[in-house]
Amino acid sequence: MEKSPVKLSAKQIQLCKLLDELTEQVNVVMHDAVIFRKSNRLTVIDQGAKEAERLTKEIQALVNSMKRKRKGVE
Template identity: 60%
Template sequence: MKMKPVKFSQKQVQLCYLLDQLYDQVDIVIHDAVLSRASNRLSVIEDAAKEVERISIEMQQHVNSMRRKKREAAE
């Protein structure tokens, strides 16, 4: 059985990019929280957590833009 190639929309690609950014920031937080002994460890964790918050808000907005618009039943 021949499989058709999957076509990704630009919005799907953007969502994957945001997920990738989110995972990168989470890795930074985990690394600095658990493994790092640097003197500015808490500042780095705080900065990464702010970036995670920014990315998550952007992701929420992006997902909402991807949702199908419901037709108003009261037209």
């Protein structure tokens, strides 16, 4: 039996892209925390953490927009 390919919505594709970006940003922050030996290391880590935070907020907003809305639930 041959399976048909899964069709992803635009929001699902965007979510995957954001998760990839977040993973990459976390890896950059961890790299900077361990290997980066310049005097502004903490500043670089802080900037990376802020970018990761921005991505997580964007992911949360997207996931909330993807949730089904229940009618009559209070």
